[in-house]
Amino acid sequence: MKQYNSKHTAVLSTRGFYTILTVCCLIIAVSAYVLWTSASEPEQDKLQASTPIITPAEEPDLSEDTPVLSEDSAVSSGQDIAPDDPEAPDTAPSDTETTETVTAPEPTPTVTVNAPIYVRPASGAVITPFSGDELLFQPTFGDWRVHTGTDFAAEPGETVLALTDGTVQEVFEDGLYGTCVTLSHAADLTSTYRGLTDVRVVAGQAVTAGEALGAVAETIDAEEALGTHLHVEAARAGTPVDVLELLGESEIE
Numbered sequence: 241m242k243q244y245n246s247k248h249t250a251v252l253s254t255r256g257f258y259t260i261l262t263v264c265c266l267i268i269a270v271s272a273y274v275l276w277t278s279a280s281e282p283e284q285d286k287l288q289a290s291t292p293i294i295t296p297a298e299e300p301d302l303s304e305d306t307p308v309l310s311e312d313s314a315v316s317s318g319q320d321i322a323p324d325d326p327e328a329p330d331t332a333p334s335d336t337e338t339t340e341t342v343t344a345p346e347p348t349p350t351v352t353v354n355a356p357i358y359v360r361p362a363s364g365a366v367i368t369p370f371s372g373d374e375l376l377f378q379p380t381f382g383d384w385r386v387h388t389g390t391d392f393a394a395e396p397g398e399t400v401l402a403l404t405d406g407t408v409q410e411v412f413e414d415g416l417y418g419t420c421v422t423l424s425h426a427a428d429l430t431s432t433y434r435g436l437t438d439v440r441v442v443a444g445q446a447v448t449a450g451e452a453l454g455a456v457a458e459t460i461d462a463e464e465a466l467g468t469h470l471h472v473e474a475a476r477a478g479t480p481v482d483v484l485e486l487l488g489e490s491e492i493e
Contacts, residue, residue, distance in 0.1 A: 356404045356426065358486050359450040361433060362470045364393030368463075370482040379465040389434070389473035390483040394456040396468050397438075401450045403431045403474065403486065408445045416462035417471065421453050427476065431483075434471040435460035 368376070368391035375384040406425040414420050417434035421441060424430050439454040441447060456470050463471060474483045 357449045358404050358488070359401050360392070360487060361401050361403055361472050361483075362392035362394045362398060362456065364395075364398075364469070366484065367391045367393050367466055367469060370480070370484065372480075372482070378463075380463055388480040389432075389471050391463065391466060392470045392472065394468060394470045396456055396458045398456045398470075400433055400436055400453045400456060400470055402447045402453055403472070403483070404429075404449045406431070406447055408441045408443050408447060410443055411439055411441065417460055418457050419454070423447065423453075429474065429476050429481075432473045432475075434473070435463075435469070 368387055370390050371387040373386065376387045377383075378385050378387075400421075402423060404425055406423040406429075408421065409424040409430065410420075410422045412420055412422075414434065419436045419439055420432055420434045421436060421439060422430060422432045433453060435457045436454040437457040441453050447453070456468060458468060460466075460469070460471060463469070472483050474481050474486060
């Protein structure tokens with residue numbers, strides 16, 4: 241009985257020792273954890289205390305310090321001003337609008353037409369004017385008749401000049417007026433020179449204003465009473481016209 245108790249007492253003593261040792265180890269471990277935890281908390285508090293707190297910047301108060309631009313100041317500075325009238329049309333072009341390109345019409349080319357130059361066929365004074373429908377006394381025949389030409393006083397052999405640019409249409413002989421030359425001009429104008437001699441042009445020849453056609457003959461049988469002179473006629477589309485009007489002369493010289 242004593243032996244049994246001694247064995248069990250030894251066993252219990254051994255188990256109690258390890259139990260106590262285990263408990264002591266746990267207590268030491270718990271104490272160490274608590275000490276480590278309490279020691280690390282001040283470090284975290286220090287870190288939190290040393291970290292600066294960043295707050296958002298305060299927005300400036302625009303109600304008092306910001307200047308208000310008036311309409312005049314905005315216009316002078318080139319800023320756009322919104323219209324006060326909410327119904328005012330929006331004049332700003334939208335992105336969807338397309339700009340229509342207006343092409344200016346091409347200018348019509350100017351056609352310059354040079355006015356014809358007229359030259360006096362003879363330098364002498366007018367002795368018998370163009371009468372049109374009016375009857376004039378004809379001293380050679382002693383009657384009254386229309387005078388479809390203009391008579392220029394001239395000396396025998398004086399050069400006869402073309403009235404204006406043209407082409408020699410005909411050189412012919414007339415029983416009453418002697419040798420005659422007819423020129424055709426622009427705008428259906430023709431001119432005829434009667435009582436010539438020493439003709440210097442031929443049919444189909446181009447002549448210019450003032451070019452020599454021939455010379456004044458000594459006499460014209462149909463107008464012999466007038467003395468030596470040059471008889472010139474002009475017509476437009478067959479209708480007689482006044483040579484002096486073509487020359488721009490309004491009075492008889």
